[in-house]
Amino acid sequence: MGNVLIIAQIQDGEVKKATNSTVTFATEVASHIGGTYSILALGDDLSGQSEALAALGAQKVFLAQADGLDNALAERWAPIIEKVVVDGAFQMVVSPASSTGKDVLPRLAARLGAGMASEVVQVAFNDGKLNYTRPMYAGNVNGTVVIDTPIEILTIRPTEFEAFSPTGASPVEKIDVPQAPEILGKIEFLGFEKAESTRPDLAEAGVVVSGGRGLKSGENFKLIEDLADLLGGAVGATRAAVDAGYIHNDFQVGQTGKIVAPDLYFAVGLSGALQHVAGMKSSKVIVAINKDEEAPIFQVSDYGVVADLFKALPELLEEIKKVAK
Amino acid sequence: MKILVTMKRVADPDNANKVKISGDATQVTSEGLEWKPNPFDEYGVEAALRILEDGVGSGKLRGEVVVVTIGPEEVTQQIRQCLAMGADRGILVSGDDDKLDAMIVARTMAKLVEKEQPDLVIMGKQAVDGDSNQASQMLAEILGWPQATFAGHVEAPEDLSSLTVTREVDGGAAKVKVAFPAVLSVDLRIVTPTGVNNNVATGKDYQEGPRYASLRGIMKAKKKPIDKLTLDDLGVDQTLQVRTVSFTQPAARSAGVILETVQELVQKLQDEAKVL
Numbered sequence: 036m037g038n039v040l041i042i043a044q045i046q047d048g049e050v051k052k053a054t055n056s057t058v059t060f061a062t063e064v065a066s067h068i069g070g071t072y073s074i075l076a077l078g079d080d081l082s083g084q085s086e087a088l089a090a091l092g093a094q095k096v097f098l099a100q101a102d103g104l105d106n107a108l109a110e111r112w113a114p115i116i117e118k119v120v121v122d123g124a125f126q127m128v129v130s131p132a133s134s135t136g137k138d139v140l141p142r143l144a145a146r147l148g149a150g151m152a153s154e155v156v157q158v159a160f161n162d163g164k165l166n167y168t169r170p171m172y173a174g175n176v177n178g179t180v181v182i183d184t185p186i187e188i189l190t191i192r193p194t195e196f197e198a199f200s201p202t203g204a205s206p207v208e209k210i211d212v213p214q215a216p217e218i219l220g221k222i223e224f225l226g227f228e229k230a231e232s233t234r235p236d237l238a239e240a241g242v243v244v245s246g247g248r249g250l251k252s253g254e255n256f257k258l259i260e261d262l263a264d265l266l267g268g269a270v271g272a273t274r275a276a277v278d279a280g281y282i283h284n285d286f287q288v289g290q291t292g293k294i295v296a297p298d299l300y301f302a303v304g305l306s307g308a309l310q311h312v313a314g315m316k317s318s319k320v321i322v323a324i325n326k327d328e329e330a331p332i333f334q335v336s337d338y339g340v341v342a343d344l345f346k347a348l349p350e351l352l353e354e355i356k357k358v359a360k
Numbered sequence: 361m362k363i364l365v366t367m368k369r370v371a372d373p374d375n376a377n378k379v380k381i382s383g384d385a386t387q388v389t390s391e392g393l394e395w396k397p398n399p400f401d402e403y404g405v406e407a408a409l410r411i412l413e414d415g416v417g418s419g420k421l422r423g424e425v426v427v428v429t430i431g432p433e434e435v436t437q438q439i440r441q442c443l444a445m446g447a448d449r450g451i452l453v454s455g456d457d458d459k460l461d462a463m464i465v466a467r468t469m470a471k472l473v474e475k476e477q478p479d480l481v482i483m484g485k486q487a488v489d490g491d492s493n494q495a496s497q498m499l500a501e502i503l504g505w506p507q508a509t510f511a512g513h514v515e516a517p518e519d520l521s522s523l524t525v526t527r528e529v530d531g532g533a534a535k536v537k538v539a540f541p542a543v544l545s546v547d548l549r550i551v552t553p554t555g556v557n558n559n560v561a562t563g564k565d566y567q568e569g570p571r572y573a574s575l576r577g578i579m580k581a582k583k584k585p586i587d588k589l590t591l592d593d594l595g596v597d598q599t600l601q602v603r604t605v606s607f608t609q610p611a612a613r614s615a616g617v618i619l620e621t622v623q624e625l626v627q628k629l630q631d632e633a634k635v636l
Contacts, residue, residue: 046531108536109497109507134529138509141497145466150601153492170610171491172376176388178604221542222506225524225535238530242635266636274548278568284512284528284549291400291486291548299635309376316613320633322625328618337616337633340625347622354626358636 037068040120042130042140043076043088050076050087052239053131053193055200058091060129060158060191062199067160070126073097074205075119077112079105090201101212106224109139114216117146120186132190132294140188150182154294156195173290174313193238194296194317230285234260234269237286242268243297245288245315246276249304249325249344253281258348259303265355271295271315273305289314304344307332324348361423361520361540363408364478365447366469367401369431369438370489385606387458388489397438400484403551405442406570407544408482410556411516411523416564417571422520423479424448428472430455430465436586443581444573450586451476453594461602464591466498471594473503479540480523485510485547496545506538512549515557 039061044051054074061072071094076084081098088096099115116139120128128143130136132154144151156177157168164181167189171178182188237243244266246259256270263270271288272281288295290313300318304325305311312335315321323336326343333339340347371379371390379390397405405427412421425447429435432454439450453468473481486493500507508514508525512533515524527534528547538544549555553565573581591598619625629636 106534109500109509113501134510134527137493138497138507138529141462141494142501142507144494145463145498145501151462151492151494152602153494166605168608169491171607172371172379172388172489173373173491174610175376175379176381177608177610179606179608180602180604182602184601218504218506221539222508223537225537227529227532227534228526229532236531277548278552280552284547285530285532287548290488290491299629299633309374320629320635321613321616322629333618334615335613338625338628339616339618340620340622341618342622350622351626354622355636358626358630 037064037070037126038124039064039070039072039127039129040123040125041072041074041093042116042128042136043074044131044133044135045076045078045084048083050084051131052198053133055091055198056193056196057129057131057191058199059196063158064127064165067158067165073123075099075116077104077115079103085207089205089207090203091199091205092202093205096205096207098207098209099212100209103224107135107139108219108222108224109142110218110222111215112139113142113146114213116143118213119210120147126185127187127189129189129191131193136190140190144188147186147188148184149186149188150184151188152180152182153190155189155191170313173309174316175309192294194294230283234263235267237269237271237288237293237295240269241297242266242299243271243288243295243318244268244301244303245271245273245305246303247273247305248275248279250276250281256282258344261352262301262348265352266299268297273308273311275308302332302336303348305332306330307335361412361480362476362478363412363423363425363480363482364472364476365401365404365408365425365427366481366483367405367427367429367438367442368398368487369395369429369435370398370487372396373399373488376488381607381609385608388607395434395438397441398484398487400486400488400546402570403546403548404482404484405445405447407514407546407550407556409446410561410566411514411558413558413561416561416566418561419446421446421448426451426476426478428469429453430460430468431457439586440581441573443584444577445571446577449584451589452586453589453591455591459598459600461600462492462494463498463601464596464598465495466502468591468594468596469495469499470502471596480542480544482544482546485545496543500543503543505541505543507543507545508536508538509545510547511544512547513555514544514550516559518559
């Protein structure tokens, strides 16, 4: 039996769908070894999220509320999570592989002397131990890992687990938040600069339209945005497009950027570098538009059109508008 | 000021699809692929040089940059590459990738920190073979130092008394100010022309990406010292906490159809894939 503590992902006042995917992961763990899962959320004021968290079927929902927790400093969060883990005798801590999860959980692991596996995509049970599958080498190899410490720390890749559907209402407990540790005197949070976007979150969107270096300029990304807007989708980009300064890094899809798995993915003017494919190959339907018929992106796409994007994209917009009517 | 930069050698990431899995599924082999410094670590070396340089690309440092690696003897070659970029010296801790996990790497670094007493440790945010993204955060905790991870931009005052770091996070950028000693992990944009501002090397932007070694740099690197140590010398606890028990090849996506027109595409998306 192993009891799991899930760290909720909250962004812009919203419990992210990635949290629901993490719950699904925890139910899979329970199906192998029994036990229950609880959820811990940290923030300045979580009264607005309490209800949504309580609907995720957890044994218990813990709320850690204190000034400054929204800033998600690892130095501040790790001791709070540690306290909940120790007090509740949890054997596993899991978070979505969000930037906060990636930042905080290794620090927590070192505090607890616990082993950690990152970006888990699958869990199985063999020879009396949980086995975690995780992509390595830009998704070209899957490694199966086991953790040999009493407490196991994980981040999971939310795109690989269905979102848990809300049900019932769990008891909610507001925990006593430990005092800020001394180390906070060494790090000061100065502010958060939000990447303004009216489009859906890249990690959650049903449609993603990504552009690469073939767009030739930041201004031309308007073509990508137009198609995304028409389909109610999000905009993505390759690392090459980010490197070239066409678009902000927050839009980067790939091994070291965002991992996406929408129902429909458009890869426009991008060659399909390994690094990029690692971040989108779990998409249900992939469409590639590229003028180079040799581009590797055609090897992973369901539908390909060999064409100049500057001609094909406007045509595509018109055609979709026609059928939408 | 002293900066320790970690560097792991990785099989050529541009050919990561050519790595092979051994017959018994317990090893990944990269025969035929060139070894290279992990790209994010190379960005770390570049960031360290930019923080300390007194002029853009001057190569004159207001302190010392030490490149540290754990690996086999042959990693000397990748250390020399970093020394040719302008780092001062190297430390090679002999070790076998199969017998390491992120925590052992962090413990090793902590021992080196004890020995070297740097003001700052810079690490790439992840190695592009293992893709774990853990060691720098673990190191910061072991040392009781602040961590500024996924740095896309850093600014230092002229007297190098602190660092203001812009971190690449979901939904935007978070800005933090850290006091030394500290651990920094770097992201891609740290090597954009304006990724580092030390308020000394001003007036001109850097070139995009990590610098190429000059011929002079390569010659000088040959004479720079590389200390060789073992995990035992450092007294590192080498108990593995995480073991990779097997490797498998993920199911490949198969190529679909090439369509002649955009009209055909829309029709397929609507009638066949049913996604429009």
